[in-house]
Amino acid sequence: MTKHFLGDTVTLLGRSLRHIARSPDTVITTAVMPIAMMLMFVYVFGGAIDTGPTSYVDYQLPGILLITVASGIAYTAFRLFTDMKSGVFERFQSMPIARSSVLWAHVLTSLVANAISLVVVVLVALLMGFRSAAGAPAWLAVAGILVLFTLALTWLAVIPGLTATTMEGASAFSYPLIFLPFLSSAFVPTDTMPGPLRAFAEHQPVTSIVNTIRGLFARQPIGTDLWIALAWCVGILVVAFALAMNTYRRKIS
Amino acid sequence: MTVDQLREPAIRVQGLEKSYKGLRVLRGVDFEVARGAIFALLGSNGAGKTTIVRILSTLLRADAGTAGVNGFDVAGRPADVRESISLTGQFAAVDEILSGRENLVLIARLRHLRDPGGVADDLLARFSLTEAGGRKVSTYSGGMRRRLDIAMSLIGDPPVIFLDEPTTGLDPQARIEVWQAVRELAGRGTTVLLTTQYLDEAEQLADRIAILHEGRILVDGTLDELRRLLPPAEVEYVEKQPTLEDVFLALTGGGGRDGHDRDAATDA
Numbered sequence: 052m053t054k055h056f057l058g059d060t061v062t063l064l065g066r067s068l069r070h071i072a073r074s075p076d077t078v079i080t081t082a083v084m085p086i087a088m089m090l091m092f093v094y095v096f097g098g099a100i101d102t103g104p105t106s107y108v109d110y111q112l113p114g115i116l117l118i119t120v121a122s123g124i125a126y127t128a129f130r131l132f133t134d135m136k137s138g139v140f141e142r143f144q145s146m147p148i149a150r151s152s153v154l155w156a157h158v159l160t161s162l163v164a165n166a167i168s169l170v171v172v173v174l175v176a177l178l179m180g181f182r183s184a185a186g187a188p189a190w191l192a193v194a195g196i197l198v199l200f201t202l203a204l205t206w207l208a209v210i211p212g213l214t215a216t217t218m219e220g221a222s223a224f225s226y227p228l229i230f231l232p233f234l235s236s237a238f239v240p241t242d243t244m245p246g247p248l249r250a251f252a253e254h255q256p257v258t259s260i261v262n263t264i265r266g267l268f269a270r271q272p273i274g275t276d277l278w279i280a281l282a283w284c285v286g287i288l289v290v291a292f293a294l295a296m297n298t299y300r301r302k303i304s
Numbered sequence: 305m306t307v308d309q310l311r312e313p314a315i316r317v318q319g320l321e322k323s324y325k326g327l328r329v330l331r332g333v334d335f336e337v338a339r340g341a342i343f344a345l346l347g348s349n350g351a352g353k354t355t356i357v358r359i360l361s362t363l364l365r366a367d368a369g370t371a372g373v374n375g376f377d378v379a380g381r382p383a384d385v386r387e388s389i390s391l392t393g394q395f396a397a398v399d400e401i402l403s404g405r406e407n408l409v410l411i412a413r414l415r416h417l418r419d420p421g422g423v424a425d426d427l428l429a430r431f432s433l434t435e436a437g438g439r440k441v442s443t444y445s446g447g448m449r450r451r452l453d454i455a456m457s458l459i460g461d462p463p464v465i466f467l468d469e470p471t472t473g474l475d476p477q478a479r480i481e482v483w484q485a486v487r488e489l490a491g492r493g494t495t496v497l498l499t500t501q502y503l504d505e506a507e508q509l510a511d512r513i514a515i516l517h518e519g520r521i522l523v524d525g526t527l528d529e530l531r532r533l534l535p536p537a538e539v540e541y542v543e544k545q546p547t548l549e550d551v552f553l554a555l556t557g558g559g560g561r562d563g564h565d566r567d568a569a570t571d572a
Binding site for chain 1 (some may be wrong): 361362363383386387389390391393394395396397398399400401402406410411413414415416440456
């Protein structure tokens with residue numbers, strides 16, 4: 052059945068993209084929450100946070116971008132859950148199609164939807180005074196890291212999408228992911244944090260990813276942060292993919 | 305299709321068993337469905353009807369026993385089985401956000417047919433949905449949804465179709481529409497396995513009826529054969545043949561308003 056994998060995935064991707072085009076609110080609400088946070092951080096707290104020579108809007112944008120992705124993938128879980136519950140999923144599984152294409156279509160849809168939300172957030176940041184000296188290669192590198200991060204979190208989102216028994220359960224898993232950037236270098240430099248918290252903040256995935264994106268935007272040397280960030284993203288991606296596929300195989304027996 | 309396949313019944317189920325967490329849902333189910341027949345699996349909720357359909361459509365694995373569809377073993381050659389079947393589940397599996405036509409085109413594409421748009425338009429016409437075809441399915445009535453659902457199942461002309469409780473939750477008018485669609489299918493030579501908890505539905509549609517109770521097939525035969533299982537009702541003024549309902553309730557021991565009559569009969 053693998054001979055149809057690409058064609059079936061494209062067909063099913065077209066279906067999910069139609070869903071997004073017809074309920075644009077799912078993409079907009081994904082962008083609204085991070086934008087509201089960005090407004091609050093820049094105009095309420097920002098003045099009191101010392102980020103050295105970097106303007107605060109530049110400083111906090113990478114963290115906001117990760118929050119955007121973390122809240123966006125909740126909709127992947129939601130869409131998958133809806134398919135599971137409505138019987139559409141079973142219809143696809145009982146048809147002569149490449150079975151994994153059902154999952155891949157949802158994953159690719161997540162990439163598209165998150166990309167749109169991210170562009171909206173960056174545009175708002177530009178209006179708020181965000182400026183970057185980065186050239187095309189640096190922007191491409193930022194895009195690449197965000198795609199990798201989105202893929203990793205999306206495969207994570209597939210697991211609750213397949214196993215949740217309620218709508219709330221399907222999307223609740225994303226709350227800790229949205230919260231994680233607050234315990235990192237995303238909004239405040241880590242050196243003001245108390246010892247144990249600082250140790251956690253400096254060694255969790257968000258910090259290295261945020262530092263990498265911030266460095267790329269500012270055209271500063273990134274050093275080992277890039278490799279740590281890539282290692283985290285690929286590591287989460289591989290583990291989440293393996294768990295999701297395993298869950299999927301058990302679901303469709 | 306080979307000669308062997310043609311000689312085989314469309315569906316053959318032998319000694320099928322399935323348990324969920326210690327609860328034995330199927331306790332050795334056997335039946336066969338001839339090619340082109342409408343076969344009704346009749347049973348109450350929880351009798352195991354949906355479990356059988358899920359096993360036959362490769363969505364679930366049996367614990368024991370064998371099942372073959374269109375000559376292919378469901379465990380050994382699931383891909384060939386999926387080429388041969390189409391499933392219409394208990395709840396209309398239609399995409400609410402797409403239009404009726406888009407739903408049909410989607411399935412035609414996934415079945416890798418050459419002219420998905422043409423296939424969709426033909427089916428819309430056949431199921432009197434041409435006018436509604438461009439509208440979102442979320443605006444459809446229950447009957448229209450079911451009709452679309454069945455239309456989606458016909459795409460690619462699979463030789464075997466499973467209809468799991470196709471009329472549950474439908475109003476009488478919509479039920480009749482679905483019945484017409486099923487009769488039309490059988491008229492074209494498609495084998496239909498139908499599950500239902502409605503006795504009149506089985507009586508109306510099926511060539512053969514099997515009564516499934518607590519995971520076993522109690523009887524399996526034509527309506528006339530089932531009727532002969534019970535003696536005709538006592539003749540007083542008018543001879544009254546037992547209805548299928550009487551047969552069903554007598555066999556499954558179901559209570560209800562007939563319980564009193566049966567008690568009286570046992571006493572006598």
